[in-house]
Amino acid sequence: MRKSAGFTLLEVLIAVSVAAIGIVGVLELFSGSSHLARASVRQTDALVLARGVMDETLWRSDLEDGAESGSEGPFRWHVEVEPYEPRLGAPEGEETRENVSNDYELKRVRVRVEWGPPSSPQSVELVSLRVMELF
Template identity: 30%
Template sequence: MPWINKHQQQAGFSLLEILVAFAILSLSIGVLLRIFAGGGHLTRTAEDYYRAVVTAETLLTGLGVETPLQPGVTQGTTETGFRWTATVSPYPINPQLLGAQAGSPMMNNSMGFLPFWVELSVEWGPEEDPRAFTLDSLRLVMDRSSQGGF
């Protein structure tokens, strides 16, 4: 009986090697899919924040220009589905910090303008767990009842 070299008869990969290779391949593909899916989610979140910032800036710009600035809370919803809340409150100032002298009209809060603190918040997403973005601003409005000023 001739002696046969086992190594010459075996060619290719064993079933176990093929199964291990497929397992490694499937794990690698799964990791790559998660990376790409996570990147898409982050891109969507960044787009939502960008749209919220633009919406908040637009609404804040219109306050006091398109609509009169009055103390209180105003709420609404944009056409794109953002919910917004604007809170306007008088801003206390010390006339002496502005250089007012005793007896001047500025000491009687007759400075010619009224300062208001404006906080505008934009929300989106589900109401039970919303995302939000807030802008704050100090706005000056002409005081029509005042005869004073700078």
């Protein structure tokens, strides 16, 4: 019997197949993580834009009720300002405004930023309150 020093064709084909399957698996992992990284960057950019729009709205001295919209790059933003009436009173839900100053008014500011196709957009939303002094 003669001893062989090399690999058979079958052994080489099996080794190449196993390596190819491993490489495809690793490439899929890279592709998935790349997609998640892009989605994370897009969401972070939307949050930064929403925070900027919120700050700009809250710093206005003449904060009026209403809605406003705009766009920046791939993002569409929408701002709503409305009066906010807090629930005051007993735990059973009775509302009362006794001993509450009428010199101030609360405004609710809601900022929504959307991106992606209008048929199935992704979005982030921020909500804040601002105390307005009535003159």
